[in-house]
Amino acid sequence: MSTPQATTCYRHPDRETYVRCTRCERPICGDCMRSAAVGHQCVECVAAGARTIREKRTPFGGRERSGAPVVTIALIVVNVLAFIAELTVPDVQKQFTLWPPAVADGQYYRLVTSAFLHYGAPHLLLNMWALYVVGAPLERWLGRLRFTALYAVSGLGGSVLVYLLSPLNTATAGASGAVFGLFAALFVAAKRLTLDVRGVVAxxxxxxxxxxxxxxxxxxxxxxxAHVGGLIAGGLLAAAYVYAPRQHRDAIQAVATAAALTLFAVLVWWRTGELLAQFG
Structure with a gap:
């Protein structure tokens, strides 16, 4: 019976070894040896194999993560901090709520900032409770990036409809538009997953x-x-997210998000021109 011929490790030429990588068959010493399902592999083959392992995805294409709903919690924290600022910093509501004449004057940031302000603690608490209850499952199903985009588009959808249709002397604030968008999205996503949606409809x-x-x-x-605008925007974007064909899902979801933002920009531009033409 012949004895296997010793050779040297491909990474450590001064070390003799009788073991070879089961993937590339290069000789490996004890320090370079990694246990595999069958035999042992070298460090390069182990690293290459790790890169080819498909990352776990949520039902609708997002990156699957365990643990707390980070984005949902972060949004709640931002809303709470904004409310504290309302209580402690003069003129926060005056400067950042959605007041159509100010938006027409170029203060477009109000379309975003107004969605983080609230008129009193009950207003804030109701919205944040709803955000946590609805946001957590949506973030788990969609993934963090898509959930963030959904929340933003829902909030902007509410703000844009306020800008288009609300009385000019009315200042609006609250996360309700975004929350209504999440309500609609939860219905759409749950329906796609063949879950019972009667509670969401109610x-x-x-x-x-x-x-x-x-x-x-x-x-x-x-x-x-704000409520209707968020509901429509969130529902439509969620439909694009959850019904996109798997083979083109990422592209369709990105295009749908960009299309929504583009539509909002066009509507805001049109409304601004209309108001400036009326009042100068």
Whole structure:
């Protein structure tokens, strides 16, 4: 019986070895040896194999992550910090709520900042509770990047409809537009996953009734434009996200997001021109 011929490690020429990598068959010493499903592999083959392992994805193409819903929590923190600023810094509401004449004057940032301000603690608490309840499953299904885009487009959708249709003497604030967009997105995504959506439908209907009935029977003002705008924007973008064919999913989702933002920009440009033509 012959004895295997010793050779030297391909990375350490001064070390003799009888072991070879089961993938590339290069000789490897004990320091370069990595256990594999069958035999041992060299460090380069192990690294190459790790790069080829497909990353786990969410049902709709996002990167799958474990742990807390980081984006949802971060959005809640930003809203809370903005509310603290409202209480402690003079004129925050005056400078950052959505007031159409100011937007027409070039203060377009109000379309974004208004979605992080709230008129009182109950307003904030209701929106943040809804954001956490609805945002956590959506972030898990969509992934962080897509969920962030969905939230942004929903919030902007609400702001743009406010800019288009609300009275000019009304200042609007709140995350309700974004939250309504998440309501719609939860319905669309759950439907795609063949889950029971009756609870989501009930929540949407109750909130829409609340949106239109409360201002009619009380002095409490609610921006139906923000709610409806967010609902439509979030629902449509979510549909593009969850029904995109797998082979072209990333491209379709990116194009849908860009198309929504482009549409918003065009509508804001048109409304600004209309207001400037009326009032100079």
């Amino acid at each position: 929540v949407i209907v109750i909130n829409l009734v609340f949106t239109f009935v409360v201002p009619a029977v009380s002095a409490h003002a609610i921006s139906w434009q």
